[in-house]
Amino acid sequence: MSFDVEAFRAEFSFFQQHPDWVYLDSAATMHKPDAVIKAEVEFYQQHNSNVHRGAHQLSQQATQLFEQARDTVALALNVRRREEIIWTSGATEALNLLACGLMGTVLKPGDRILLTCLEHHANIVPWQFYCQQHGVLIDVVPLTNELELDIAAFQQLLELKPKVVAMAEVSNVLGTISPVAQLVQLAKAAGAITVIDGAQGIVWQRPDMQALDADFYVFSGHKLYGPTGIGVLYGRYELLNNLKPLRYGGEMIKTVSFTGTTLNQLPYKLEAGTPNIAGAIGLAAAVSWLNNFDSAALTAHKQQLFTELYLGCQAIKGLQLLSPQQNNVGILALNIKGEHPTDVAALLNEQKIAVRAGTHCAMPLFQALQLPGAVRLSLAAYNNSHDIKRTLKALEQTVELLQ
Amino acid sequence: MTAHELILQSKAPYTAIAKHELPAIAASSDWQNKYRILMNLGKQLPVFSSDLQRDELLIAGCDSKAWLLHQYDGITQKHYWAFDSEARVVKGLVALAICQLNGLSNTELAKIDFTALLRPLGLYQNISPSRQNGLQAVLDKMAEQIKAAS
Numbered sequence: 001m002s003f004d005v006e007a008f009r010a011e012f013s014f015f016q017q018h019p020d021w022v023y024l025d026s027a028a029t030m031h032k033p034d035a036v037i038k039a040e041v042e043f044y045q046q047h048n049s050n051v052h053r054g055a056h057q058l059s060q061q062a063t064q065l066f067e068q069a070r071d072t073v074a075l076a077l078n079v080r081r082r083e084e085i086i087w088t089s090g091a092t093e094a095l096n097l098l099a100c101g102l103m104g105t106v107l108k109p110g111d112r113i114l115l116t117c118l119e120h121h122a123n124i125v126p127w128q129f130y131c132q133q134h135g136v137l138i139d140v141v142p143l144t145n146e147l148e149l150d151i152a153a154f155q156q157l158l159e160l161k162p163k164v165v166a167m168a169e170v171s172n173v174l175g176t177i178s179p180v181a182q183l184v185q186l187a188k189a190a191g192a193i194t195v196i197d198g199a200q201g202i203v204w205q206r207p208d209m210q211a212l213d214a215d216f217y218v219f220s221g222h223k224l225y226g227p228t229g230i231g232v233l234y235g236r237y238e239l240l241n242n243l244k245p246l247r248y249g250g251e252m253i254k255t256v257s258f259t260g261t262t263l264n265q266l267p268y269k270l271e272a273g274t275p276n277i278a279g280a281i282g283l284a285a286a287v288s289w290l291n292n293f294d295s296a297a298l299t300a301h302k303q304q305l306f307t308e309l310y311l312g313c314q315a316i317k318g319l320q321l322l323s324p325q326q327n328n329v330g331i332l333a334l335n336i337k338g339e340h341p342t343d344v345a346a347l348l349n350e351q352k353i354a355v356r357a358g359t360h361c362a363m364p365l366f367q368a369l370q371l372p373g374a375v376r377l378s379l380a381a382y383n384n385s386h387d388i389k390r391t392l393k394a395l396e397q398t399v400e401l402l403q
Numbered sequence: 404m405t406a407h408e409l410i411l412q413s414k415a416p417y418t419a420i421a422k423h424e425l426p427a428i429a430a431s432s433d434w435q436n437k438y439r440i441l442m443n444l445g446k447q448l449p450v451f452s453s454d455l456q457r458d459e460l461l462i463a464g465c466d467s468k469a470w471l472l473h474q475y476d477g478i479t480q481k482h483y484w485a486f487d488s489e490a491r492v493v494k495g496l497v498a499l500a501i502c503q504l505n506g507l508s509n510t511e512l513a514k515i516d517f518t519a520l521l522r523p524l525g526l527y528q529n530i531s532p533s534r535q536n537g538l539q540a541v542l543d544k545m546a547e548q549i550k551a552a553s
Contacts, residue, residue, distance in 0.1 A: 340490040342467045343442065347492075350434055358466050372467075372489060401438050402491075 003297035005384045022353045022387045027378030029222045039285030040278045052251050066277050069284035076287045078208045081237050083266040087275050090231035091199040092122040094218035099126035101243030109135035114162040116141040117368050118171040121361040123197045149178050158190035165192045169201025173360045174323045175331025184214045204329040215239050226286035230279030247272035298381040305379050306330045312392040318399045330379035339402050341373040351394040404452050410474045413485040416447040421502035428524045445494035451487040462540045469537050475552045480508045496538045509553045517542050
């Protein structure tokens with residue numbers, strides 16, 4: 001099936017509003033197709049009511065839409081039970097919920113967990129915070145010289161018997177894809193609970209939870225063409241059920257008295273307060289909308305653009321490319337030799353090329369690379385060849401201006 | 404270099420920037436030329452040696468590291484600054500602000516609208532005093548220093 005990028009791009013009103021901009025910051029947040037925006041607007045205009053608690057038909061309809069959204073995501077991820085999909089505000093909240101929820105239940109003082117050098121702060125800091133409180137130790141998988149996870153070191157660190165292994169599917173800085181399926185099997189064989197941060201991975205390839213076999217998987221809706229403020233924590237039912245909630249109050253409770261409280265069942269007991277109903281419906285709309293397209297064709301298009309960008313950048317004198325070309329979802333981290341990434345981004349901004357500069361919430365990775373940061377160019381399927389040509393021209397101009 | 408020497412060595416470059424580059428940027432019609440000048444402003448200014456890149460001089464809220472040194476002459480009631488940043492764009496933008504303020508007295512500074520300092524330069528299309536480039540944070544800090552002395 002061929003892929004018509006202009007037809008795909010036409011699904012996004014944003015690009016009609018900003019025809020003069022090249023958006024290469026999709027790893028920060030993606031644009032949302034009109035189908036997603038429409039789904040949210042329609043919910044508020046036609047169905048708005050609170051869920052699960054109304055005595056009226058309107059609430060029942062809203063509840064039905066909200067729970068259908070859960071079913072859509074559950075089906076897309078091929079989970080065993082719909083209750084294994086927990087709505088969160090995003091990947092960050094999901095990881096906070098896990099770090100908090102596993103402490104004291106699974107993780108005890110003196111236990112170890114294993115993270116990797118590629119992690120986003122959201123998959124480091126919540127663990128650090130709760131591990132310090134509970135006397136749990138953290139080990140870190142280093143990188144090889146080729147900037148890939150050091151599998152041999154990973155296996156050695158598994159010998160320390162970590163109770164939890166948490167790792168990103170895709171590096172948010174470099175764009176490289178980690179062999180998570182293989183690593184999950186190794187970690188499980190060593191008896192660890194596995195957590196996959198799918199924030200950058202989810203849009204690259206829709207994961208099949210039963211095939212991947214990880215215990216937990218988290219992602220944010222806004223990095224899958226969906227709204228901000230909604231995300232998903234997938235977890236194996238028994239493990240989810242044992243998590244200590246991060247928040248208390250609302251639908252998560254069955255009975256309350258001043259002598260004690262009984263918690264509701266999954267998924268509700270991990271979803272305190274009124275949920276982001278429209279967000280969940282918007283995310284489900286994004287998932288359904290994506291089903292209209294051949295995912296292999298989207299990936300092939302993105303890979304083609306990435307190759308064009310990568311080779312073009314290689315030909316510009318003075319650019320230092322950090323990201324490997326191979327095994328990459330379409331993220332290119334680069335620097336101009338001797339220049340601060342902020343300066344490069346400022347000059348690209350002047351030419352209406354939207355990129356991100358800095359340490360990208362991955363300071364430990366930059367410490368390992370011994371760099372103050374990088375400029376990150378991240379692609380999505382709505383980018384076209386014109387975007388790449390303009391970016392390459394702007395980079396040439398930037399190099400020239402910094403001389 | 405001591406802090407005092409750094410302030411002294413920054414005086415002449417700031418005066419020169421106010422006289423030459425500031426009007427040159429304002430007079431340039433194309434953005435490339437404006438930036439060519441802006442990005443090279445820092446080269447005229449002294450660099451903070453590692454012992455002066457002190458944490459208490461760091462400006463919080465910049466994407467790049469930036470240090471601001473301030474000296475107030477109690478007798479003449481005049482303020483002097485020196486500034487350095489890892490990023491050329493920040494060093495240049497702040498130089499364009501400091502060059503208009505350096506060596507002024509409390510009474511003179513009280514009359515100046517800090518929010519309008521860079522407005523005539525035509526850089527405001529995309530570069531504005533923002534949290535990202537840290538210019539706003541530097542201006543806030545300078546206003547604080549002036550207030551403390553007045």
